[in-house]
Amino acid sequence: MEYEIFSPVFNMFCLTTAVFLLVTLLRLKSIYIDKASPGEDYRHPTFSQGNRILLNAQRNLINLFEFPIFFYATIGIIVVTNNIDQTFVDLACYFFYFRLAHSIYHIFGNHLILGGLPVRAPLFLGAFLINAYMIIRLCGML
Numbered sequence: 001m002e003y004e005i006f007s008p009v010f011n012m013f014c015l016t017t018a019v020f021l022l023v024t025l026l027r028l029k030s031i032y033i034d035k036a037s038p039g040e041d042y043r044h045p046t047f048s049q050g051n052r053i054l055l056n057a058q059r060n061l062i063n064l065f066e067f068p069i070f071f072y073a074t075i076g077i078i079v080v081t082n083n084i085d086q087t088f089v090d091l092a093c094y095f096f097y098f099r100l101a102h103s104i105y106h107i108f109g110n111h112l113i114l115g116g117l118p119v120r121a122p123l124f125l126g127a128f129l130i131n132a133y134m135i136i137r138l139c140g141m142l
C-alpha cells in the first residue's frame with residue numbers, strides 16, 4: 001500500500017503533461033495553420049492569439065502549477081511521516097478525479113452562472129476540501 005499513494009501523483013503529472021501538450025499543439029496550429037500573427041506574443045505563457053479552447057487550456061495549465069502544489073506537499077509529508085493508509089490513498093485518488101474533471105470542463109466548457117461564478121467552481125471546491133481534509137487528518141495523526 002505504501003506505493004499506491006504515488007499513483008494519484010503520477011496521474012496528476014500525466015494530466016499536467018497532457019494539458020501542456022494540448023496547449024503546445026493548439027499554439028502551433030494557431031501560428032502555422034490559422035496564420036495568427038503572434039509577433040513577440042508567442043514567447044509569453046498566455047498567448048493571446050487563438051481560439052477559446054487554447055485560451056482556456058493555457059489558463060488551466062497555469063492552474064495545474066498553482067493549487068496542486070499543496071496536494072504534492074501533503075503527499076510528501078504523508079510519505080515522510082509514514083502515515084500512509086488506505087484512506088489517504090482514496091482521498092488522493094478523489095483529488096485527482098476532481099482535478100481531472102475540473103481540467104476537462106475548464107478547457108472545453110467553462111461557462112459562467114450566477115453572474116460570473118464559473119460552473120467549474122464546485123469541482124475546484126471539491127478538490128480543495130479533499131486536500132484540506134487530508135491536511136487536517138494528517139495533523140491529527142502527528
